Structures are given as structure tokens and as C-alpha cells.
Amino acid sequence: xxxxxxxxxxxxxxxxxxxxxxxxxxxxxxxxxxxxxxxxxxxxxxxxxxxxxxxxxxxxxxxxxxxxxxxxxxxxxxxxxxxxxxxxxxxxxxxxxxxxxxxxxxxxxxxxxxxxxxxxxxxxxxxxxxxxxxxxxxxxxxxxxxxxxxxxxxxxxxxxxxxxxxxxxxxxxxxxxxxxxxxxxxxxxxxxxxxxxxxxxxxxxxxxxxxxxxxxxxxxxxxxxxxxxxxxxxxxxxxxxxxxxxxxxxxxxxxxxxxxxxxxxxxxxxxxxxxxxxxxxxxxxxxxxxxxxxxxxxxxxxxxxxxxxxxxxxxxxxxxxxxxxxxxxxxxxxxxxxxxxxxxxxxxxxxxxxxxxxxxxxxxxxxxxxxxxxxxxxxxxxxxxxxxxxxxxxxxxxxxxxxxxxxxxxxxxxxxxxxxxxxxxxxxxxxxxxxxxxxxxxxxxxxxxxxxxxxxxxxxxxxxxxxxxxxxxxxxxxxxxxxxxxxxxxxxxxxxxxxxxxxxxxxxxxxxxxxxxxxxxxxxxxxxxxxxxxxxxxxxxxxxxxxxxxxxxxxxxxxxxxxxxxxxxxxxxxxxxxxxxxxxxxxxxxxxxxxxxxxxxxxxxxxxxxxxxxxxxxxxxxxxxxxxxxxxxxxxxxxxxxxxxxxxxxxxxxxxxxxxxxxxxxxxxxxxxxxxxxxxxxxxxxxxxxxxxxxxxxxxxxxxxxxxxxxxxxxxxxxxx
Numbered sequence: 001x002x003x004x005x006x007x008x009x010x011x012x013x014x015x016x017x018x019x020x021x022x023x024x025x026x027x028x029x030x031x032x033x034x035x036x037x038x039x040x041x042x043x044x045x046x047x048x049x050x051x052x053x054x055x056x057x058x059x060x061x062x063x064x065x066x067x068x069x070x071x072x073x074x075x076x077x078x079x080x081x082x083x084x085x086x087x088x089x090x091x092x093x094x095x096x097x098x099x100x101x102x103x104x105x106x107x108x109x110x111x112x113x114x115x116x117x118x119x120x121x122x123x124x125x126x127x128x129x130x131x132x133x134x135x136x137x138x139x140x141x142x143x144x145x146x147x148x149x150x151x152x153x154x155x156x157x158x159x160x161x162x163x164x165x166x167x168x169x170x171x172x173x174x175x176x177x178x179x180x181x182x183x184x185x186x187x188x189x190x191x192x193x194x195x196x197x198x199x200x201x202x203x204x205x206x207x208x209x210x211x212x213x214x215x216x217x218x219x220x221x222x223x224x225x226x227x228x229x230x231x232x233x234x235x236x237x238x239x240x241x242x243x244x245x246x247x248x249x250x251x252x253x254x255x256x257x258x259x260x261x262x263x264x265x266x267x268x269x270x271x272x273x274x275x276x277x278x279x280x281x282x283x284x285x286x287x288x289x290x291x292x293x294x295x296x297x298x299x300x301x302x303x304x305x306x307x308x309x310x311x312x313x314x315x316x317x318x319x320x321x322x323x324x325x326x327x328x329x330x331x332x333x334x335x336x337x338x339x340x341x342x343x344x345x346x347x348x349x350x351x352x353x354x355x356x357x358x359x360x361x362x363x364x365x366x367x368x369x370x371x372x373x374x375x376x377x378x379x380x381x382x383x384x385x386x387x388x389x390x391x392x393x394x395x396x397x398x399x400x401x402x403x404x405x406x407x408x409x410x411x412x413x414x415x416x417x418x419x420x421x422x423x424x425x426x427x428x429x430x431x432x433x434x435x436x437x438x439x440x441x442x443x444x445x446x447x448x449x450x451x452x453x454x455x456x457x458x459x460x461x462x463x464x465x466x467x468x469x470x471x472x473x474x475x476x477x478x479x480x481x482x483x484x485x486x487x488x489x490x491x492x493x494x495x496x497x498x499x500x501x502x503x504x505x506x507x508x509x510x511x512x513x514x515x516x517x518x519x520x521x522x523x524x525x526x527x528x529x530x531x532x533x534x535x536x537x538x539x540x541x542x543x544x545x546x547x548x549x550x551x552x553x554x555x556x557x558x559x560x561x562x563x564x565x566x567x568x569x570x571x572x573x574x575x576x577x578x579x580x581x582x583x584x585x586x587x588x589x590x591x592x593x594x595x596x597x598x599x600x601x602x603x604x605x606x607x608x609x610x611x612x613x614x615x616x617x618x619x620x621x622x623x624x625x626x627x628x629x630x631x632x633x634x635x636x637x638x639x640x641x642x643x644x645x646x647x648x649x650x651x652x653x654x655x656x657x658x659x660x661x662x663x664x665x666x667x668x669x670x671x672x673x674x675x676x677x678x679x680x681x682x683x684x685x686x687x688x689x690x691x692x693x694x695x696x697x698x699x700x701x702x703x704x705x706x707x708x709x710x711x712x713x714x715x716x717x718x719x720x721x
Contacts, residue, residue: 008542009463012111013048014605016178016185017451029053039546040459044186047603054612060680061423062437086486088417092390102130102388106396110450114477117510122484132373140707141308148567151559153352157331159295164329165199166294171301173209176602180299183455208660220662223595224712225274227307230314231265233285242289246323251555254566261571288322293329304710308702313570326554333557336452337460338517360386364706372706373402374698380411391418399428400607400673403696403708404648425680438476442466447514461544573704593714598670607671610684622689623656625667641720651690668692
């Protein structure tokens with residue numbers, strides 16, 4: 001007898017929050033389609049959506065704890081595995097100090113309700129200052145700028161793309177990412193609608209990306225020089241008296257300091273550095289100032305470079321001084337149904353902090369309770385007091401996603417103990433002593449705590465599990481809770497209130513925490529009485545609920561009611577940019593090397609989804625892109641195998657020629673490099689490719705905030721004999 005049914009959920013494989021309609025027959029997924037009744041994605045689904053079914057059925061996905069002895073792996077029971085993990089962590093910390101055990105949290109954690117709710121409590125119980133995450137190879141500069149300008153690390157301004165008339169995009173490819181720090185499923189449709197209403201899209205990027213190809217204008221820019229471009233635009237706005245704060249005039253501090261900070265950076269002086277002519281730079285500033293609704297948006301290309309924090313600051317400074325901040329069609333704050341910024345204590349996220357401690361080896365600053373991951377291997381390899389000897393990782397693959405992955409591999413091999421929460425034996429977890437695999441995404445309930453905070457429209461949706469958890473399986477939150485309670489028992493000094501909360505969390509699960517957040521939120525029962533949102537209300541609305549477009553909310557949304565448009569740390573960060581104005585050779589022209597940048601692909605999501613056949617089928621996508629002019633000068637041809645060399649390593653990769661890449665620049669995609677031995681990723685190994693992070697340099701960091709400068713690494717490219 002057929003057991004067909006329909007299931008509606010939010011896809012949690014990337015930032016876009018696409019609504020899915022999944023048809024199931026018994027234990028088998030028959031089809032995955034976009035949910036046309038989802039008020040946010042409106043039927044859009046990218047190629048990654050069906051991969052949820054592929055992940056669930058993947059025979060390489062681990063389903064029980066695994067212990068390594070030498071090169072051999074064997075299954076172990078849950079209680080034994082959790083006892084061993086907590087015991088070894090406690091033993092190392094008792095012997096060498098609490099900072100001797102580090103934690104690394106990977107990108108998929110922010111797509112996981114249980115891990116987001118229960119992960120922080122485990123990390124607090126760990127009590128180590130050696131905490132790392134994918135944040136410092138990604139969006140850290142944006143969070144840093146928000147912390148200094150607006151008073152909270154998660155008050156991230158979102159481009160109101162559905163109502164803007166001028167969308168200026170720097171170092172981002174939203175047609176492929178469907179937004180990044182701008183959750184916006186179906187960006188192709190949104191850009192088409194923008195242009196249909198008479199608007200313009202302008203892209204600044206060293207590559208004519210998929211977004212640039214659909215834009216009204218595209219301008220090549222030398223990698224790592226976006227800050228000079230933004231400074232030239234600000235100089236124009238002040239010099240031509242085009243500054244207009246509108247309703248923010250009474251809440252913005254430091255405008256005079258910003259004016260003085262940018263006065264040396266005229267378009268004429270910055271043009272040779274950026275590769276964009278002075279008239280274009282000034283014209284971009286004028287167009288934004290004159291637009292009825294405009295927004296400046298920078299993302300990965302502006303973030304993972306030597307001046308990422310300055311770029312993030314200057315983008316928002318431009319939005320503010322052109323009058324497009326906290327205004328329809330400009331840069332706006334969201335009002336999410338579960339607001340982790342203003343949630344009750346214990347449910348929310350704090351405003352952040354900076355440089356409250358620094359790394360032992362390279363003296364890099366902490367931000368938001370974490371140290372830059374670019375120095376994680378240093379802390380493992382450098383002997384002495386405070387050396388990292390144990391490691392906990394959650395849903396991460398830093399060997400492929402952090403700079404100089406080969407050096408990190410060397411460091412992992414020397415640890416006393418390493419435990420990973422992951423359902424894959426991948427390039428990083430193959431070094432673990434224990435792997436604790438959670439259930440698949442289709443076995444968990446889901447609510448996007450993070451991406452509703454970043455969405456271009458306020459909506460809410462709670463997805464129940466599609467398949468039940470097996471008796472011998474554990475959810476992420478149960479694993480984290482099990483480790484946390486065991487560590488508390490071993491230490492024996494947990495205060496009574498904390499033990500009570502811990503027992504309560506062990507019973508209720510993450511859905512109950514979401515219900516509490518909904519009731520306390522801006523649309524909840526406390527705010528709107530019987531018509532307010534609650535967990536039961538969302539469960540009765542399987543497609544989600546529409547809460548309307550973004551709304552002006554300054555100064556109410558600001559913790560201190562003020563905006564600091566010229567934070568001292570960021571103003572001081574202009575010193576090296578000012579010095580570059582005096583350099584004899586413009587940036588990027590000092591020698592005959594090439595500058596390496598990454599690229600994102602629609603069927604990729606970092607390194608962890610290459611074991612799904614539908615996402616890696618077809619011709620190889622791990623190629624080195626190069627401009628034909630650069631190939632001709634090096635006597636290289638399309639299809640050649642080339643050797644790409646940087647200070648830290650080299651890779652061999654097929655060459656692909658395209659005029660869509662700026663001369664002097666080459667590009668590799670992120671997330672490949674599956675040829676390492678000892679993994680259990682059969683499909684990924686067949687499409688191994690090479691890792692761009694075998695070339696990126698751990699010594700290249702943003703000196704202001706510590707984020708890894710992955711983009712603009714200098715490389716040499718030669719033919720393989």
C-alpha cells in the first residue's frame with residue numbers, strides 16, 4: 001500500500017532559505033520541488049535543494065560513533081563514546097590548563113537549529129579561550145564593523161533589494177549565492193524585477209561573474225583594492241557637498257572625523273591603485289547620492305582581503321551619508337520573529353567584544369569570544385605553556401576551508417586527542433580519535449535563527465522532522481548536551497542554577513526554545529496578544545508566514561541609540577592605505593605575479609556537499625580561470641595542466657581561459673581538494689579537484705580585525721612538463 005505524503009520545510013543547505021515541497025513514499029523521497037506557497041522564496045529552489053535527500057540516503061554518511069586506532073576505524077556505543085570524549089577533554093585540561101583544548105565550529109552550524117541553541121552552552125562549559133570558527137575566514141569584518149558602528153555584532157544592515165533602484169555590488173555574486181549576509185532566494189527574479197521598475201545594477205569585481213553578466217554595468221577592479229574605491233567615492237560625496245543623512249542626522253556621531261579621514265583619497269589618487277578610472281569612481285558616488293533608493297553592498301571579495309574591516313565600514317558609511325540607511329530601498333535592519341539580539345538572557349547573543357585576549361603565538365586579537373583561525377595551527381605546533389593539545393570540531397572541515405590547509409594537517413596529526421561532531425569522515429575528521437555523527441537534516445526540526453536575521457523580508461517558518469530519529473541515533477543537540485553534562489559531572493563545580501537549566505534543556509529540545517523566542521519576540525504573544533506568533537502557530541502554517549517588508553527602526557534597534565560613523569580603530573586602519581598612495585608602483589603592478597581569487601558555484605556549498613552525485617555531475621568545475629592575455633604571455637593553452645605556486649604550497653589543475661577574468665588575476669573555486677587519503681567520501685574522491693587553501697597564506701590577515709586575507713594571494717602559474 002502506498003504511503004505517499006507531502007512535507008514542507010525550509011532548505012538549510014545555504015543562506016537562501018528556499019521553501020521545499022518534498023513528496024515521500026514510506027521511507028523514500030520521490031521528489032523535491034520549490035514550494036510555490038512559501039511567501040519568501042515563492043517557488044524558487046536552487047540545485048542544492050534535492051541534495052537534502054541525497055545527504056539523507058548517502059551510504060558514506062556515518063550513523064554511529066566511530067573510534068580510530070592507528071589507521072583503523074571501528075564502531076562504538078553512544079554512552080561509551082560520550083564518556084570517552086568528555087573524559088579525555090577533562091584529562092587534558094586538568095593536566096595542561098583549560099586552553100589546552102580548542103574548539104572549531106564550521107559553517108554548517110549556523111544552518112542547524114539544535115547546534116545553535118546547544119552549542120554555546122557546551123563551549124561555555126569547555127571554558128577555553130582557544131575558540132575558532134569559520135567566521136574568521138568569512139564575515140568577521142562585517143560583524144566587526146557592526147559592533148563598532150551600531151553597538152552589536154549581529155546588527156548587520158541588509159540591502160532592501162526588492163525596493164531599491166540602484167544596487168551597487170562589490171565582490172559579491174548574489175545570482176549564485178542567492179544572497180550572503182543578504183538572504184534572498186531567487187535573486188535572478190529579484191534583479192529582473194529591479195530592472196523592470198527602471199532600476200540599475202552595477203557590479204565591481206575582478207571577474208565578470210554570473211551577476212555581473214546580468215548587470216547594467218560591470219567594472220573590473222584589482223583584488224584587494226575595494227577600500228580605495230570606497231574612499232574615493234566618499235571623498236567625492238564630501239567634496240561636492242552631497243552628504244545627506246536625512247532622518248539620521250540627530251543620531252550619527254563622528255561625521256567630521258569621517259570627512260577628515262577621507263580627504264586624502266580623491267578619485268584621481270586612488271584610480272591607479274584600483275584600476276578603475278577617476279570619472280567612474282566619482283560617477284558611482286554621484287549616482288548613489290542622486291538615487292531615490294540605492295544601496296552599496298559588499299561581500300566575500302571585500303571581506304576576505306587585507307582591508308576587509310575597512311571595506312565593511314566604508315560600505316555602510318556610504319549608505320549613511322547618501323541618505324540610504326534605514327530607509328526603504330536602502331540598507332536596513334531586519335525585525336526577525338525570534339530576535340537573538342534582544343531576546344531574554346540565555347536565549348540571545350551578546351553585543352560582542354574585541355581584543356579581550358590575544359593569541360599566544362602571533363598576538364592576534366579575539367573578537368566575539370573567538371581567535372582568528374589563521375593562527376590555529378600555530379597554537380598547535382608551537383610548544384610551550386598554553387599549547388593546544390586537544391581539539392573539538394563541529395560540522396567543519398578546516399583543512400579545506402582555512403589558509404594553508406597542509407600545515408593544519410600537520411598540526412592535527414600531533415594532537416593528543418581530537419573529537420569531531422560530524423557525519424562524514426572527511427579531510428579533517430580523518431585525524432580524529434572519535435567521530436560522533438548527528439542525524440541527517442531531514443531527521444531534525446528546523447528554524448533559521450540566523451538567516452531570518454539577514455533576510456530581505458521578514459518571514460517565519462518552523463519545519464518539523466521529515467523522518468524519525470532511530471533508537472541508536474542522536475541529534476546534534478543531544479550530543480552537545482551529553483558532552484556538556486558529562487564535563488560538568490567530571491568537574492563537580494557546576495552551580496545549582498546552571499544544573500537546573502541544563503536538566504530543563506535536556507528535556508525540552510530546541511523547538512521549545514524557539515517557541516519561547518517567538519512568544520517573546522516582536523510578533524509574539526507578549527507583543528500582540530492572542531494574535532501573536534508561537535511555535536504551535538507556526539506548526540499550523542507549513543508554508544511559513546509573511547511578516548512584511550523591512551521597516552525603518554533606527555534609533556530604536558540600536559543598543560545605545562547612536563551610530564558611530566567613524567570608529568577610531570577603523571579610522572586608524574586607513575594608515576596603510578594612505579601610505580599606498582605614496583608608493584612608486586600602484587598596487588598589483590610591483591612584479592609579474594598573478595593574484596589569486598576564489599569563486600562560488602551554484603552547485604557548491606563549501607566542501608561538505610561534494611559527495612552528492614547530482615551536485616558534482618558533468619564536466620569538472622575545479623579549473624583555474626585565466627585571461628587569454630596572461631596565458632599567451634606564459635605560452636599556455638586552454639586544457640593545459642598547470643602548476644600554481646604560492647609561498648605556502650602548489651597545486652596542479654586544468655587551465656580554463658576566459659575574457660571574463662581581469663588580466664593579472666586567476667581564480668580557483670572553493671571547497672575542493674578531496675584527493676587526500678583516509679577519507680570515506682567515494683563520490684567526492686572521484687571529483688577531487690584541488691584545494692585553493694593549499695595556496696592561501698596563513699600569514700596574510702586583516703591587521704585591523706584578524707580575518708584571513710584569502711583573496712589576492714600572489715601566485716606563479718607555469719606549465720606542467
